[in-house]
Amino acid sequence: MEFGSHEERARKQSYRGYSVIHCSPNALQAQWVEERLLNLVTEIVGFSAGTLTTLCWTPQAIKILRSRDARSISLLTQGVFVSGCSLWLIYGLLIQSMSIVIFNIITVLLNVLIIGLKLRYDHPAAD
Template sequence: MVGSSLSTELIGGVAALLTTLCWLPQALKILRTRETRDLSLLAYLAFAAGVALWLVYGVLIGSIPVIMANAVTLVLLAGILSLKLRYG
């Protein structure tokens, strides 16, 4: 049997936190160095589209961890993409 709802939500929340915060060092490095040449614009655009779809999915199923993780990740990715477009 699957664990309790609280345990499941806790696991989802921790997973969401870790996979969301992993983008923060990249964004901070770009802000510090203003270097984005090695980032693939197409890969980041595709990933952002996927994250946006996960966000919609989270809203449709009413999952707070999925919604929050993907909303924050999308904000961080939008920042990275805007820096990529600005610094090339």
């Protein structure tokens, strides 16, 4: 007993032992549009996440520049964070993800600036 309409069975053919199903141009176009839409949504989410996580370091850098005080910043934490972002950058290059690459370059540079400010303004307490 075979399932499916006569039309569906008629579209199935055998080619070297493989079952081949012929798709209409409309079905292929719909699949193409769906894949493009999914890719677009994925990139929008990536760029949004990148924007937010990159911008979150901007107020910290501005505060250090204005106050010339970086005592509350942990050098170890910043160093580990820059290392992690550098690995994300390499990962983004490997998978060719523009959003991961762009925002991790910016985040690494911004956090290197914060480390530089920490080293410049972090003076030992005067007795």
